[in-house]
Amino acid sequence: MTEIDEAPCQSKLNKDKSPQVLFSALEYLHVEVWLKILSGQFFKFASASKEVFELLHSKAKLNSVIKLALVPELVDLEPVLNSQVKWSAHYAISHLKIVMRKGDPKPELNMASQTKMSPDEWHPASELIKRCTCLESLSLGNNSIGQHSKYVFNDIVPTMQQLIKLDMRNCDLGMADMQRVFAILHGCTRLEDLCLNTNRIMNEASKAMFSSLSRCTTLKRLKLSGCNIGFGQKGSVATSHLGSVVNALTGLQDVDISCNHVENHKASAFFSQITQKHVHLTSLNMRQNRIRIEGASHLKNFFSLTPDLKFLDLGFNMLQTEAVDYLVQGLQKLGKLESLNLYQNPLKCDGIEILGMGLPMLTCLHALNLGSTQMHDQGAQSLVNNLLNMPSLTSLELSANTIVQAGGMALAALIEKSQIKTINLNLNYLRDKPAEALVKALQNREDAGLHLIMGLKNSHPPFSVKLQEMIRKDHTVNVYNDHLAFDIR
Numbered sequence: 001m002t003e004i005d006e007a008p009c010q011s012k013l014n015k016d017k018s019p020q021v022l023f024s025a026l027e028y029l030h031v032e033v034w035l036k037i038l039s040g041q042f043f044k045f046a047s048a049s050k051e052v053f054e055l056l057h058s059k060a061k062l063n064s065v066i067k068l069a070l071v072p073e074l075v076d077l078e079p080v081l082n083s084q085v086k087w088s089a090h091y092a093i094s095h096l097k098i099v100m101r102k103g104d105p106k107p108e109l110n111m112a113s114q115t116k117m118s119p120d121e122w123h124p125a126s127e128l129i130k131r132c133t134c135l136e137s138l139s140l141g142n143n144s145i146g147q148h149s150k151y152v153f154n155d156i157v158p159t160m161q162q163l164i165k166l167d168m169r170n171c172d173l174g175m176a177d178m179q180r181v182f183a184i185l186h187g188c189t190r191l192e193d194l195c196l197n198t199n200r201i202m203n204e205a206s207k208a209m210f211s212s213l214s215r216c217t218t219l220k221r222l223k224l225s226g227c228n229i230g231f232g233q234k235g236s237v238a239t240s241h242l243g244s245v246v247n248a249l250t251g252l253q254d255v256d257i258s259c260n261h262v263e264n265h266k267a268s269a270f271f272s273q274i275t276q277k278h279v280h281l282t283s284l285n286m287r288q289n290r291i292r293i294e295g296a297s298h299l300k301n302f303f304s305l306t307p308d309l310k311f312l313d314l315g316f317n318m319l320q321t322e323a324v325d326y327l328v329q330g331l332q333k334l335g336k337l338e339s340l341n342l343y344q345n346p347l348k349c350d351g352i353e354i355l356g357m358g359l360p361m362l363t364c365l366h367a368l369n370l371g372s373t374q375m376h377d378q379g380a381q382s383l384v385n386n387l388l389n390m391p392s393l394t395s396l397e398l399s400a401n402t403i404v405q406a407g408g409m410a411l412a413a414l415i416e417k418s419q420i421k422t423i424n425l426n427l428n429y430l431r432d433k434p435a436e437a438l439v440k441a442l443q444n445r446e447d448a449g450l451h452l453i454m455g456l457k458n459s460h461p462p463f464s465v466k467l468q469e470m471i472r473k474d475h476t477v478n479v480y481n482d483h484l485a486f487d488i489r
Contacts, residue, residue, distance in 0.1 A: 267295025408434025
C-alpha cells in the first residue's frame with residue numbers, strides 16, 4: 001500500500017471539525033488511513049456518521065464498515081446501516097445495533113436477522129463479534145449458525161464468556177452444535193439471561209447442558225422453549241438433566257421450558273430432580289408438554305419449593321379431571337400467584353367444579369385462562385359461584401367452552417357484580433337472552449375500561465332483533481375479524 005501523509009488531514013480536521021470538512025478531507029484517502037484518523041482524537045462529533053458511512057459504503061468494504069461501527073464516537077449506526085447497506089453483506093450488517101457510547105456500562109450487539117445469514121456472511125459477522133470484547137449483550141437469533149458453528153464459535157469464545165445476556169434462539173443448532181455452545185458457556189461467570197429457544201437439546205446435548213448450565217449460578221432467566229429435550233426413547237434421561245439444571249440454579253427468576261416433550265414419566269423424571277427451594281422464581285412456562293396426571297402428581301411438592309411464583313402457564317398439558325385434585329393441592333402453595341393459564345386442558349365440568357373451589361385461595365390472582373376446557377354450562381355456573389369471591393380477578397378467558405344458556409346468564413351476573421374488566425366468550429354458542437343479558441350487564445357497569453368479546457360465529461341463528469337493536473344504539477361496539485367487541489370507555 002502506498003504511504004500517504006496523514007498530517008495535512010489531521011491539521012485540517014483540527015482547525016475545523018465540521019462533517020463537511022471531514023468528508024472532503026477523507027474522500028481521496030485510502031480506507032485504512034482515514035479509519036485510523038476516525039478512531040483518533042480528531043473525530044469528536046457523531047453528526048458526521050452518515051456522510052462517513054456513505055463514503056465507506058461506496059467503497060464496498062465490509063471489514064471497514066465493521067471497524068467504523070466500533071468507533072465509540074459514532075454512537076449508534078443502526079438507522080444508517082439499515083437504510084444504506086444494499087450489497088452482499090446486507091444480512092450480516094442490516095440488523096446491526098451496536099451501542100458503544102463513552103461510559104456506557106452495558107454495550108450490546110444485536111445481529112438477530114429476519115433472513116438467515118449465508119455462510120459467506122458469517123466470517124465478517126464473527127469478526128465483528130470477536131472485536132467487541134467488552135460486550136455484555138449479544139443477540140444472534142434467527143441465523144443459520146448450525147451450518148458453520150465450528151468456526152463461528154471458535155472465533156467468538158472470548159467474547160461470549162464475558163456476556164451477561166445471550167440470545168441464540170432459532171439458530172438451527174443441532175445436538176453437536178449445542179454441545180459446542182455449552183462448552184463455551186462452561187466458562188461464563190456473569191451470565192444472567194440465556195435464550196436458546198427452538199434449537200435441539202436432546203440425548204448427549206442434554207448431558208452437556210447439565211454439565212455447563214449447572215455451573216452458571218448467576219443465571220436469572222432461562223428460555224429453552226421448543227428444544228425437544230424430552231423427545232425419543234432417552235427422553236426421561238434428558239428431562240432428568242433439565243430438572244437437575246433447574247435445581248442447581250436457585251437464583252432463577254423466569255423459566256420457559258414449554259414445548260419440550262416433558263410428558264408422563266418424563267415429567268416425573270424432571271420434577272423428581274428438583275429438591276432445593278427457589279424463592280426467586282416468579283414466572284414458569286410449561287405450556288404444551290402433556291404432563292398429564294403423572295406429572296401433575298408432583299405439582300404439590302414442586303410448588304412448595306416455589307412459593308413466590310406469580311405467573312404460571314400449564315396450557316396444553318392434557319390435564320383431565322383426575323389431575324385437578326393434584327393441581328389444586330399445588331395451587332394452595334402459591335399465595336402470590338397473579339396469572340394462571342390452563343388453556344386447552346380437558347378439565348370438563350367436574351374438574352372445573354373442583355378447581356373453582358380452590359381458586360378463592362389465590363387472593364392475588366388477576367388473570368385466569370380457562371379457554372377450551374370443556375366446561376359447558378354446568379361448569380360455567382359452578383365457576384361463577386366461586387369467582388364472585390375473588391375481588392382481585394380482572395381478566396377472564398372462557399373461549400371455546402360450549403357455553404349456551406344457563407352458563408351465559410350466570411356470567412352476565414358475574415360481570416355485573418364483580419371487578420372483572422375483560423372477559424372473552426368467543427367461540428361459544430351464546431344467543432338471544434344470555435347474549436342480551438351479557439351486553440346489558442356490561443352497560444350497567446358504571447366503571448370505565450370494560451371489554452367483552454362474543455363471537456359472531458356464536459350465534460346460530462343470528463343475534464336476536466333485540467340484541468341487534470342494542471348493538472346499533474351502543475357506540476361502544478366494534479366488529480372485527482370473527483367477533484364483536486363491546487367496550488365501555
